[in-house]
Amino acid sequence: MQIAGPGFLQFLHGVRTRGFLDYAGELWRKHGDVFQVKLGPKRLIFAMHPDAVEHVNVSHRQNYDKRASYDAVRKFLLGDGLVVSTGELWRRQRKLMAPFFTPKGVQAYADLMIRDGARLVERWEALAGDGAEVEIAEEMTLVTASIILKAMFSSETMESIHQMKDAVSTMITFVDTQMMGLRxxxxxxxxxxxxxxxxxxxxxRSISGLIAQRRATDQSSWPDDLLSRLMKTRDDETGQAMSESLLRDESITTFFAGHETTARTMTFAWYALAAHPQVAERLHAELDRVLAGRLPTAEDLRQLPYTLQVVKEVLRLYPAAPFYVRDAVNADTIGGFEVPPGAAVMLSPYYTHRHPQFWDAPEVFDPDRWTRERENGRHGHAYHPFAAGPRICIGNNFSLLESHLLLAILAQRFTPRLRTGFKPRWVMQGTLGFAEGLPMTITAR
Known part of the structure; x- marks a missing residue:
């Protein structure tokens, strides 16, 4: 069956004039849940239905992998890191790293998340006193970068944190332009x-130097951070440790994946709370009742369900990765349409999370969607902010814990307010963001 969709020139014009995010939505509404764009000899197939998410990520996952669509990310950013590795290498590395990122495993990092959240409280107290306006995305990126660098390398100096954050941001921007064909x-x-x-x-150089420093000292003196754990872990079958190049690639991957998306989630949370004061009021009431002004502990999170519901609704309506790609390695069929080998299948959390067959009033920000009863009654793949199946983001538990804690720490003390009259414009440049940033004033409650 022929797949509907625009021609190549029409697609380029639509992306240029309306932006990739909005134009993809227009095409979905016009052509339905599966449609294609022919990019010369290659097909780009969009699949928005939850059944397609399940098909590509779970039931027919053997037909898909991360191949040519991720070449620029491999070459210029992550090397053979877990996010982009394939085949036996991916299976081995996933098995080695998975124990560190289970719900229980990430609890080891809760205390440093709380500590860095408390440091941001001190900074925001000063900002609230002088009424200064800040770029909230930068505030969130700095705190999440600090947390992951401490979790990964025990890095404590703000100079090293700023340097690494800025350098990886430069690398991400470069990769984005490479993927857009500006090469x-x-x-x-x-x-x-x-x-x-x-x-x-x-x-x-920084990561190689850290690895060399560890190698030069006795293991008993190594800090209990993720780098030490990766250096100590051994393959069950071969007894081999990770190579130096893999340690470096996994370190870069963990930093990139461990702060960028969480920073955006927290940025979008402040926007959502500013735009929906009734949600903020319920959130504040829960935080005041449970915490009464003190810092939360990891154990407190069980008593903060509405706070987590807010995080989940942010991830639904504003997923940091609005699209992700899987490359077809075998011929397949999605929703009755043929998918040839070499085609790139574009899955979209952004639009699957807005599918009217699975979400009531999908454009409305409503944390009550995430009560246990409503969540259990939903299609299992209508929600996939971290992808799905065996290749679901390994850091999803880390990100959820971090977002839950940071929101609890900061929202009970502050109410960031949008600049009067400011209307943010959503764009997608690899990840979801604001075209002109998100200027906010930190206001004490």
Missing amino acids: LPVWVPTARNRRYLAASGLVN
Whole structure:
């Protein structure tokens, strides 16, 4: 069956004039849950229905992998890190790393999340006193970068945290432009290429230096952080440790995946609370009742269900990764339509989470969707902010714990307010964000 969709030039014009995010939504409403774009000899197939999410990620996952669509990410950012590795390497690395990211495993990092949240409270107290406006995305990126660097490397100096955060941000921006086809060879001395090479060099030298320092000392003196755990772990079958290059790639991957999406989730949470004061009022009431002004502990989170419901609704309506790709390695059929080998299948948390067959009033921000009763009655793949199946993001438990704690710590003390008259414009540049940022004033409750 022929798959409906625009032609190549029409697609490019739509993306240029309306942006990828909005234009993909227009095409979905026009063509239905499965449609294609022919990009020369290659097909880009959009699949929005929860059944397609289950098909690609679970029941027919053997037909899909992360291949050509991720080449730029592999080459310029993550190497053979878990997010983009494939085949036997991915299976081995996933098995080695999975115990560190279970719901129980991530509890080891709760105390440092709480500590860094408390430090941000001190900073925001000063900001609330002078009425200064801040870029809330930068505030959230700094705290999540600090948390993951401490969890990963025991990095404590703000200078090292700023340097690593800025360098990885430069690398991410470079990869985004590479994936959009704006490609001059990296050896051409353009300003963009020079910035990338400097950032990549700093990141790789920093991580290699940390690994070398650990190797030069007795294991008994190593800090109990994720790098030490990765260096100590051994493959059950071969007894081998990770290679130096894999340790470096997994370290970069963990930092990239461990702060970028959580920072955006927290940024979007402040926007949602500012835009929905009735939700903020219920959230504050729960926090005041349970915490009474003190810092939360990990054990307190069980008594803060509405706080978690707010996080889950942010992830539904504003998923940090609004699209993700799986490359077809075998011929397949999705929803009655043929998928040839080599086609790129674009799945969309952003639009699956807005599918009217599975969500009542899907554009409305409603944390009550996440009561146990309503959640249990929903299609199992109508919600996939961290992807799904065996390749679900390994850091999902870390991110949920971090978001739950940070929201509890900060929302009981502060109410960030949008600049009067400011209307944010949502865009997708690899991840979801605001075209002009999100300026807010920190206000004490």
